[in-house]
Amino acid sequence: MPPGPEDVLPGRKPVRELLADQPRTVDDVLLRQGLRGPDIEAIVTACREAHVRFRFVPAGDLDRIFPGNHQGVLARLVAGELASVADVLAAARAAPLPVALALDRVQDPGNVGTLARTLYALGGGGLILPRHEGARLGPAAAKAAAGTLSRLPVAKATNLARALDEAVEAGFTVIGAAGEDGAQNALTARPPFPLVLVLGNEEEGIRPGIRKRCQALLRIPQARPLDSMNVAQAGAIILGRLAALVFPQG
Numbered sequence: 001m002p003p004g005p006e007d008v009l010p011g012r013k014p015v016r017e018l019l020a021d022q023p024r025t026v027d028d029v030l031l032r033q034g035l036r037g038p039d040i041e042a043i044v045t046a047c048r049e050a051h052v053r054f055r056f057v058p059a060g061d062l063d064r065i066f067p068g069n070h071q072g073v074l075a076r077l078v079a080g081e082l083a084s085v086a087d088v089l090a091a092a093r094a095a096p097l098p099v100a101l102a103l104d105r106v107q108d109p110g111n112v113g114t115l116a117r118t119l120y121a122l123g124g125g126g127l128i129l130p131r132h133e134g135a136r137l138g139p140a141a142a143k144a145a146a147g148t149l150s151r152l153p154v155a156k157a158t159n160l161a162r163a164l165d166e167a168v169e170a171g172f173t174v175i176g177a178a179g180e181d182g183a184q185n186a187l188t189a190r191p192p193f194p195l196v197l198v199l200g201n202e203e204e205g206i207r208p209g210i211r212k213r214c215q216a217l218l219r220i221p222q223a224r225p226l227d228s229m230n231v232a233q234a235g236a237i238i239l240g241r242l243a244a245l246v247f248p249q250g
Helices: 012-021 038-050 059-065 085-094 109-121 139-145 160-169 231-246
Strands: 008-010 026-032 053-057 073-077 099-103 126-130 154-157 173-177 195-199 216-219
Touching: 008 012, 012 026, 012 038, 012 073, 026 038, 026 059, 038 053, 059 073, 085 099, 085 126, 085 154, 085 160, 099 109, 099 160, 099 231, 109 126, 109 139, 109 231, 126 160, 154 160, 160 173, 160 195, 173 231, 195 231
Parallel strands: 026 053, 099 126, 099 195, 126 154, 173 195, 173 216
Antiparallel strands: 008 073, 026 073
16 A cells, blocks of 8 residues: 555544644644544544635545545644734734735645745744635745745734734735836835735736735836746746845945
């Protein structure tokens, strides 16, 4: 029997125990469609109580992820233990670059990992992702992050809009990256710190409900026309500008 991936925990009892003891290490839980019984009800209840996303999937999907005996239940693990939103904000406030990244439905784990790597290198504080609509923080994200996902606090917020409200209440400025004409030039803007930089989905950008929480929008001026810019590239450019404001003699 071939070994399963290292970021997956199979089995009903192991998954229940992990949810009880270390729920912040769980990205999501997959259950086989049609499963019923006390064990499954207990796992679903534990997921809800710990705010861990779960879903029922066809048996073939589970078999592809883990070819061994999974008992119809798999927990997929994060690259590092998840933090709370408050943890991320505290880390950002104390960081050399007092910035946290909020990623609104960024789907590509490689983009998340690359942004984490950039944020860490520039001295940023941590990341906030939506719990149910963001990329998995598994091997692809960890590889792109080159180890930095385990060095930065990462929170998965049940409600990203509420997390941004929490940031504002804690004294943070919330700014979003958007390409519209009314947005400020990202290369000349001087937003106040500490701040949360919001980056949107690769195709649709920032959702309207999240955009309402942004106190300012930044756009990246382009010398040549380009349909779009990769979210990790755009984030790196804006983070570089913010770092230049904090470390002007660096």
